[in-house]
Amino acid sequence: MSEGANLCAPGTPCWVSLMVHGLDRTEEFYRGLFGWDFEEGPRALGAHRLAHLDGGQVAAIGAMAPEHRLPVAWTPYLATDDADAATEQVRCCGGTVGVGPLDADAAGRKAICSDPAGAVFGLWQPRRHSPVERPVRPGTPAWNDLLVAEPALVAKFYELVFGYDVRSEGDTATLYVGGRPVASVRAADEETLRETGPRWTTHFEVADVDAAVARAVELGGRQVREPHETAAGRLAEVADVEGARFMLVHSPR
Template identity: 35%
Template sequence: MKQTEVTIGAPSWAEIATSDPAAAKAFYGELFGWRAETDPRPEAGGYTVMHLGEAPAAGLSPLYGPEQRTAWSVSFAVRDADATAAEVVAAGGRVLMEPMEVLDIGRFAVVADPSGAVFALWQARTFAGAGVFNDPGALGWAELLTRDPERAVAFYPEVFGWSVNEGESYTQWGLAGEDFGGLLAMGDQFPPDLPPHWLPYFAVADVDVTASRAAGLGGEVLMPATTVPAGPRIAVLRDPQGAAFGVYLAGTVD
């Protein structure tokens, strides 16, 4: 899906909660060219919006509790966070954080699908989400990694109305016939203690160069640059604090 603006039901925002916000700002600034703007208000809790040019590209926050781990998360745009949270429960998921107001910018909830994969619901008020998609340095794809793909392909269409494009080895999610994300079944190649999760992918001008640069900045290459059959060139990386994310060649995801 060549998303150019926030679309209801599709990924609208990716944010990282990290144990070292200053180090994360430096790492992603070097890797993606992001510019950090931290909200100075005490009630914002140190939340930072990372910009690509003048457009908001992703969020960054400190860890807010001892149980929280350094990780990326994905938010999906909804018209009514309360109603969608109720639909999550009706479909077999859970509400982890009840819908709440976030300053004057939107209404937010944290939920989990039946397998435990966590994601967020975002009902925009003054802040819609990402202001750029698919350009180098911007969010462009979201992938669910799960050990229960059958239940996932029932749950998400019920909640969001997504279409399901099932291939031989990969399933893609879509809206109005255009795909914006995928599903990867977690097999033996994944550590048994790694929970199901959503993984954001960011577009880059050169996957190989980005993977090498991430390693040089203290990160790790979890999956080397690979060209997917009939698909884009991708890599999966991990930042120095342990948060995983994907990159793909800009212009190759439609």
């Protein structure tokens, strides 16, 4: 990954990744929706492209092998100081390591894992950390939450692996790093779990949720959940041209 992906503290979701069947079509969708620019990523990781906005990396999109018919979904990469030690902790706490750890050229070391509920996430060990944090702005990831049947039990897994301070309220557990909320684990209804399974969901900031939904549909995506007001701001859920779901949010400032 590029140097821009290193601006995160351990435990923080520092970038998101998407594996698709059609790179060109997916690039066109997100360029049209968020204004992202793309460049080819390191060859060591296979065919993939790095998405940039105003000079900073915001995401990576890779090509899935043709024979793989896996669900297409956004995956957050959680920062760690030691990817090898973190993968061992994942196994010890009931998770699964699917890929890695392996080197991503000179930028860092990565692994792809799943938690005890089956939700997929990545581990990212950057070569160096920076205290600078890029502000959330339209076109960038603003939040990640995890939809599972039993939030308290799954949040405990992430607490043990990453050292989060977990604060639960109702059916939501919020994960904190250094006193700052970085992600949440929420209860999903049976219909959602039956349709998509346990999964991480990325929220992307936009200037106008309703206009962004209309633009996503125009580009070949679809509306999953119509725009609505929440305590976190105005939200809507959409799916891209390959069916990957994500949230559009306009947060109050």
